[in-house]
Structure formats: C-alpha cells, structure tokens
Amino acid sequence: MLPVSESFEYEYRGCDLIYGRGCVGRLGDYLAEHDLDRALIVCGSNVGASDELMEPIQEGLGDRLAGVFDGTTPEKSAEAAFGAIDEMHETDADVLVGIGGGSSLDVARQTSVFAQDGRSLSELREEARNGGVSPPDSNDERPPVIVVPTTFAGADVSDTGSIELLSAAESPTGQPASVGGSAMPIADFADPALFETTPAGALAGSAMNGLDKGIETPYARDANPVSDAAAVHGLRLLSDALPRIADGSDDGEAMDRAVVGSLLVQLDRKISIIHAFGHGFARRYSLQQGSVHAVVAPHVLRYLFEEVDAGRALLAEGFGIDPAGRSDVELGEEIVEAVADVRDALDAPTRLRDLPETREEDLPAIAEFVVDDSPMTRVPTSLEPTAEGIERVLREAW
Template identity: 25%
Template sequence: MTFEFVCHATPSMRSVWGPGALGQIAVELDRVRAESVVLVCGRSMSADDATMSSVREALGTRLAGVFSAAREHSPVTSVEEAARVIEDASADAVIALGGGSAIVTARAASILVAEAVPVRELATTRGADGRLVSPRLAAPKLPQFILATTPTTAYAKAGAAVRDTETGERLALFDPKARASVVIFDERLAETAPSALVVSASLNALSMSVDGVQSARSDPLAEAYFAQAIREIVTTLPCIVAGDEGDTGSSRVRLMIAALMAGHASDFVGTGISQPLSHAIGPVSTTSNGNVEALLLPHVARFNMDVTSGQLAKVGGVVSRERVSAHDVPGLLEAFLADIDAPTTLREIGIEKADFPTIIAHAHDDWSLTRVPKPIDADGLRALLEEAW
C-alpha cells in the first residue's frame, strides 16, 4: 500500500484519569508554576455547592477568580466578560470546569486578553480570492487546563468559535498556543452532568468520527483514533440513555476519552458536511449541536457515497461489528439514533424551511466546510437539508 505524504505532529497534552484524578490539578499547576488561576464555568455548575467546594479545595490559595457565566455557543459578550475577570485577577493560568461552552469561553477569553484587540480583528475571514484566512495571533497565551464534566471534542482543539448574537455570525479564532495543556477526567465530576447533555455531546464526537473516517486524506493514526472513538460510543452510550447501572462515572469517562480521540484525529484529516451545518442549525434549533450533527449523518453518508464507499464500509464494520456494505451504513446510523431516542429529522428540532437560506449562508462561510471529502455548493446544501427535514 502506498501512502500520500503525511506529517502527523501530535500536539503536546497531558491527559489524566482514574482514582483521585481531580487532586492531580495541583501537581499540574505546579508544573507550570501557576500561582493565580481563574476558573471558568457555567451557572449550573457554579450552583453545585459540593462540586465547587471540591474544586476550590483542590486549587487552594491559587484560585484568584471565578467566571461563572459561560453560555452555550459562547456569545461574544460572555467571552468579553470572562476576559475582564482574567485580567482583573492578573491570572497566570485559566481552568475550564465543564464541557464545550466553558472550554471555548476560557480559550477565547484567554486569546482576547493576550491579543488586546476586538474579537473581529482576531477571527478567520474570507479573502478576496474566496479562501478563508486566519490571522496569525502572535502573543503568548496563558496555560489552559480542563476539568471535564461532559464528553466534548473541544478538549483537543486550538480553535474557539464564538457567536455574535446581534448578527448570528460564528466567529472562529484559531491559535495553537491556546490549546489545553492538561485535561483531567474525574469520575465525580463526570457524574455531575445531566444525562441528556452527555448524550448530545457524545453524539457530536460520534459524528466527527464518522465524518472523519470518510476524509479524503489518508492518515492511519487518525483513522485508528476515530475507529476506537466510534466503538466506544456505540457501546457505552446506550447504557447512559437507558439510565441503568451502566450510567456510571467510569462509563462517562470512557465517553470523554472517546471524545478526546475524535477531537485529536479531526485536526489531521478534517471533518464532514455535518459539522458546518450543525454550527449553523444549532443556534436556531431547539436542541444541541451534537443532536443536529448526528441526525444529519445518514444523509451526509448518502451524499458522500460515490467517493467514500470504501471508508463508509469501515464505519459500518465498527458500528455493526461485522462486514457490511457501504450502502448499509446510512441505515445502521439511523437505527442507532432511533435506538437511543435521538431526533432524526430537522422538523423535530424546530427548523422551518424558511430557515434554510440563513443556514446555508452561515454554513458556506464555516471553515470546516473547506475540508470535506466531497465538495458541496449551496444547491447541494439545500437538497441535503430538504432530505433531512
């Protein structure tokens, strides 16, 4: 087998899990000599007195400030407020406690503090030639730490997408220096998340993995990460949905590790059409991005079929644990989503056909659409939305 040229440079990140994982945060902060840290979380987490007490105890006198208003889709106003807390505390490290919203808010706020210019001057834009261009953000960034509560691919990312609530635009900030140094998976923290949030976040990781396996770029290391992530999610997620004895801190940590693998792998090969569409649909729907992305998967698989059949067959083999045809995969995905009672149509999540033009416009300007295995234009996006509706 002949490989194309690949440079697979794995980012430096320390991952910690197992008994007493939360206590390791002090060791990791000592490693970078952090003495004044700001904790970023959402309001529901800040209201959990027992969890906050445990985290405060683990951080000790290092805790210099708390921003407890991280919100879904990381609105610019929320990120700017977090940046002010970080500045006021003269922080030398930032810790996100929670899932994707807290992580992205912490990362974006740290970029704002370091660069000291308005967020729009830092965002990826479309150049005169139609290509998306990310400005080089040269300022050093504060070390980022994550105390995870939900499975999210955001652990592994260098980007931070924030939302301008006035225009509805998704502003993408990209800076590898803002990537997390350490992510800690503690079972007690994992047990704090609502089951519905665990499910939707895991579906995001599953979607990223299924899309990633279909990438036009060959990278066996990334493919191995994706395959293991899919295997873990389709095995473990039904236990969470059933709410039986399988819904434990340990099983949730397994989903978190799967999400970490999916996030890492997608940096090397890109993702698929489901992701930019979910970014555009999520904020105007009645559900989370993960649910949106997952319901689109079977439709995207059918669209890709003529160019990704070999890779789709691999997906089917992992999902069904037996040899299957690529043409069976959309049905396998639909059956899995039905089994866990996930939404399967855009109608179910409050999307109207009148929303399609805005969704298509925002998806077209999403950077992730530049790395899909089969290019798609506005007419193709509309046809896909019609099929999913």
C-alpha cells in the same frame, strides 16, 4: 470487550491528556510543576452551582484557586469572555481552568486569546459593524488554559473556538458576527466521575457532536492509518457505551469507556461534511451543534454512501458490523442504521423542524452555507457536492 486503562497520560500537540477517576485531585500539583500560582475557573452558572462537580476541582486546586467566573453561556457571547478577562485581572490569575461543555471551554480559550489582544469589546464590535473583524495576533504571553470537560462534545482537545460579537439581528450581514483565535490548552483533565455529575439531557445533547468526529475522520480525503486507528477505536467505545449511559444501565464502566472514546475521536480528527451542516445552521440560528448533528448525520451518511465509498469498511468496524456477506449498499445502510440507533438511544432530535427557530424557507440559504464551509475541503475524494444536492439532504432531514 476491549478494556480501557484505569488511568493514563499522553501528550498531544502540546496538551497533556490526563485521564482517570479522581485525576482532578492533582490539579494543584500540576500547576506547581508548571510554576502557575493563581487559577481562575471559567464555567457556566449551572456548573458553578454544582457542589458535587465543583468541590473536587476546588479541593484539587487548593490554595492555588484565585476565583470563579461562572458567566459562560451556550451562546459563547463576547461579554462572557471579556467578563472573564476582567475577573482574571481582579484576581491576578495567571492560568484559566475551563470547566463544562464545549461553550465554556471555548470561552476559556478565547478569554486567554483576547486577554492579550489589546482591543476592547467595543472596538471589536465596531470592526464587526464595519464589515469584518481581523483575527487576534498569536501571542506567547497569553495566560495558559487547562480544560476539564464534563460533556461528550469533544471540544476539549482543541485550539479553536470563537465568541459572538453581534447577533444576526445586530449584524450588517444578517448573520452572527464571531471572532476567535488559537489557544491549545496545556492540559486536559478527563475525569469520568465529573461526567457523572452532568444531567443526562446535557450529555445526550453533546454526544452526537463528539461521535461525529469519529465518523468523519475515516472518510476524509486526508485521513491516514493513524487518524483511522484513533477514530475507529473511539467509535467502538462510544457506540457501545453511550446507549448504556442513556438507558441508566451503566455501573461506571460505560462512562469510563465513553470518556476515553471521546478523547480518541479528537486525536488528529478530520471534520468534514457533517460538521459543515452544523456550521450552516450556526450561521442562521443559535442551536446546540449536537442536536443538528443528531438529526443530519444519518441523512448525510446515506448521501455519501450513494455517491462514494466513504470509508464504510472502517466505519463498519467502529460500529461492530461484520462486512462478510454484505454488499456495499447493504453495508452502508447498516452503518446508517447503527448511527441512528445510537442517536435514538440518546433520545436526541430526529427532525430539523423540531429544533428551535428553524424555518423551512431558510434551507436553500443554509445549503449554500454548507457548500462554502471550510470543512467541505475534506469531503471524500471524487465527491462533488452542490447546493442543490445538499438542499435535498436538508429536506429529507426536515
């Protein structure tokens, strides 16, 4: 078993990755080093009510803690971002600290973006009702963001995200209207001790989203040896650690390995067709992306392996599968089974029909969304996906 460091720091695209148990105790020192004085925490109500989680962060921030906004929700509503903007102004905060899962980290980033955009929430919604919302301008004056992840969604080392302006029912297109801008965090404090405060169900629900970032990178048409190396090692760590966390046999070592793995699969990630499936469902429903990924990943991989190589030798390495003596078909099927095994260990959903709100009659429209989604530009070379082919995969997963 390959070891992981007890702590490390690494700069990635302007974001300082700071890993280690207890590393959030250094938050105040980090702010001081960057001439930042007043931090507003942005999180959800469950996170905000968890003393076990919040106390180490608040102690780490010390007298640089200006306030807490705990109004984020999984829906990533625009109200949450603008509520955080109001709180930022009231507390005179000069830095945002997003804590929690992917939705809270996205809201923290978009709070930073729209704090300097100049448009009000009502103006943005009016644009959405009139057919489209122009993205926010890039603004170097926006407040910096620090993220403190507590789930495996893999949404922390990212500059992307969006907030929902109109629900599907309110939107003139019949689909949720969202808008987002780019804001890379200046630091990511990845503290395994904080992940241990997250309920097992929330960890499991997020894990497949993060795992799939590692799965997708090796078969992306723009993959390279550097992105392959990070993805494969990240898969090694996650595929070993996640089942041990799920079954309660972890003594802390598996959590450390999973957090490092979650960081690795985000570096130079190349999201592709599995994420496009997730986005297709997001165009219709408010669903946790990890749940959609859990259901579709084995089916999508089987579809890929029937059509193209899809980096199966690298994926086999990531899941600890020895390719010796196995045909390409056998190797592909073992990878599919390995992914399903991790999914099942997490007790994640296995059928689309079991997800809230989903309707079988929507599958043709979702297939069209998937084919047109931007990550599909990264599908393996020579793969020519069609809406009909994608719909077949969806019906197999139904």
